[in-house]
Amino acid sequence: MTQKPVNQKAWWLILPVVLCVAFSAVLPLMTVVNYSVQDIISPERRVFVGTEWFKSVMRDDDLQGALLRQITFSLSVLLVEIPLGIALALAMPAAGWRSSLVLVLVAISLLIPWNVVGTIWQIFGRTDIGLMGAALTQLGFDYSYTGNATHAWLTVLLMDVWHWTPLVALLCFAGLRAIPDAYYQAASIDGASKLAVFRYIQLPKLRGVLMIAVLLRFMDSFMIYTEPFVLTGGGPGNATTFLSQYLTQKAVGQFDLGPAAAFSLIYFLIILLLCFILYNWMQRVGTADKTEAGHG
């Protein structure tokens, strides 16, 4: 942008915030970096090992398993939640008291604390007292999220969809409201079918919003911890042990601080890289949209 005359006084106002962030984020991060290059045999005995942990962590089979499970999970989440969210947004009423009511109802699952979500579904899925578990058993399915790995996966996925699809839906809802009426009128005049309207008007105009939704959901699901932990505890076996849980097990459970710290950093960098890529892509498409939309 063009150079604006600079007013330096504003920096003083954000100094308190900068100090807080430094204390609560940067310092712990530096601690992790410190741990990642040391072998901590006991609180008193530490040995500097350089990049040793990084190398071993990359070769760890368990870790690679957890990574694979995580990627599969995130992709499944996206595949289900994005189309479902769009469909939900299309079905929601646009205006009036009904609109407000539906918005509130849809948003409720977003407000529930994450461990409570896990607990809800844990009970929900129990074959003895859980509504879903009992119903499925009644219908003849041998449903067990504690015993069957596939069932556990599906339950975790279903829980995530229930919890987070409303976010996608709300974003798409806002995006849809931003489309001027004239487009729909023109499409109706052109004789376009509902499918054509969706394909040629709504979906292209939702592009910006969808990218935000994809970015948010991918990042969040990649870091997911509380809900699956509460629901399945990572089981059966390690069927639903995703990356963050694996990491915690290593660091807190096994007190393998060195490798855990090393992998934390790698984890952090992976997410950072993905965000960077997605964000840049968003920016590029965003400016292209703006130049197209703007008039002379």
Place this chain on the structure above:
Amino acid sequence: MARIELDLAHAYKANPQRDEDYALLPLKMSFADGGAYALLGPSGCGKTTLLNIVSGLVKPSHGSVKYDGVDVTARTPQQRNIAQVFQFPVIYDTMTVAENLAFPLRNRGVAADKIKQRVGKIAEMLEMSGQLNTRAAGLTADAKQKISLGRGLVREDVSAVLFDEPLTVIDPHLKWQLRRKLKQIHNELKLTLIYVTHDQVEALTFAEQVVVMTRGRAVQIGSASDLFERPAHTFVGHFIGSPGMNFLNAQIDAAGVTVAGQLLMGATQNLRDKGSVTLGVRPEYVTLAHADAAGAIPATVTQAQDIGTYWLLTATTAEGGTIKARLGTEQVIPKVGDPVWMSVVGSHTCFYKNETLIA
């Protein structure tokens, strides 16, 4: 192409009692098949509402809309087979120009080679043949607006093409070209065209008949020269012309017409004992006269503006009324503060009582 007849009123409330409750006061008008019409008026006068009623996007609260004698009031725009061009370009971003133009035809199941032919013809008319395969999203505003227009024209059986202030987003120097294009298209395709605008230049250039509207009422329907020479309502006199008509308070008694104490003309058959009236004369017809000339009143010059091709003189009468005059550049232009005599009565002068033309 269709003949469109309107006999309707539109109110937002259920039981309209007064004029203010109506968005469109009861009106009756018809648009001939193949004619070019403009709905002209300031913002809020109801012209867009009227256009939307014609197209079917709005259903009138009272009355009916007929296409070729058939009542279509309940039909959607699609069913009425109309085309509409909006204020800002409405195009399908993901398609090319050719695909955009072909879209309405594809939805109607027209054969592929016929589509190609028709799209080619319309593209040529709009001078866009070279851009048929470019993505529509990357073009300029006026190109996009041409595409919007093209989508309306591409259907051969379209009953009417309606325009809602389509040149709003276009650069001023490109407006010329698009106006000309619209007129040429009208001449070539002979479609019924209805154009909504608040800009008199657009309306008068484009239309054969202009409907002047204000506050929900159609005050006059006529050709450009009718509206210019004999405005039926003071609003028309004010709105058409740049600047609009001059209005002066006058008294008509048995002796004749008096303005600011001056007897300007003797009473005639039409102009006798009318009481308080308004005298209307366009700046183009006001001339400078000698002192005490017939039909002239004294005034003092308050402003003299050089507009390049003419001079615009503003003067105030003794009563405080304002008169503007358009003077050619070869005349001697008085200076600010000079006393002048302005001839306001002539064959082009109109008289109004209660805002309506009486003579």
Place this chain on the structure above:
Amino acid sequence: MELRLEGIEQRVGASVHLHPLDLNLVPQAVTVLLGATQAGKTTLMRLMAGLDKPFKGHVKVDGVDVTGVAVRERNVAMVYQQFINYPSMTVFDNIASPLKLRKEKNVDTRVNELAAKLHIEPFLKRLPAELSGGQQQRVALARALAKNAPLMLLDEPLVNLDYKLREELRDELSQLFSSGQSTVVYATTEPTEALLLGGYTAVLDKGELLQYGPTAEVFRRPQSIRVARAFSDPPMNLIEGSAQENGVLLPGGNSFAMNLSTLTSNNVTVGIRAGALRVHRHDGDVALPGQVELAEIAGSDTFVHVHTAIGELVAQLTGVHVFSLGEAITLYLNPAHAYAFGADGKLLIAPSTSVGSN
């Protein structure tokens, strides 16, 4: 106040938004910045206000260099295209805000005075959102006038208004400006608006300042083809021709008698204003027969597009004339009313008498 822009250049990234220019605004007069959209008018205004720093060059107010001084320190009032008012304050508070900031006394009287001047007294207790577009812009203008700043900038303030409303406000603005003490800068894309406002005009095109001078003079003597193009509505008819003894040879065998003694090359572009072409013959006129391509009626004038031997011409005729397409018509022009531009685009000849209308 005396505002001087010296060697001003503005860049955004790699693109040049304003090429190096010098501009000394005539103090306490109206200067119109005329140019197409994206010509650089808003960029220039922002530099004058202090909202942006120029890439190069200096801005001097009354001799003092204020380049880089924040806009808050400079005493400037600005009115925008989009009617900008404080949405949560009433009209009265909106107009009073600059007065209160300066801790002036008699705020009430001043506000009422300004509201009366701009015809918005009935709305003093309302919120801006409850007013129409024209009324909102009047509030913005009243607020700008209340500030009583020595420099007042208006960036196409009437462009979002109805055509008729624009005329009315423009008249009022002219009167307000002439009675005030501020230096006014008004940006517009319409040549007619520049002519109606009078004062001085600076013609901008693609980031370059082409000409600055009294409006009527810039209109009558455009220094180059680019200025002529920017400052004509309808567009000036430009026809390429070649110089001959005593005149210019135009396509189709027509020739105009012109005094081209200062010629450097053979190629000459003849410029004919639409208003110079007539349908009645006068002494000394050259006849240009042709066919009517299009007749456009614009309120009080008719614009006829005619296809003649020398090319497509647009003529402006006073009054409403009806022509049918393809009708034969002869246009008349006195060569003394034509402009001539050299191969480099610079002005060679301008009509010495004013261009007449019929």
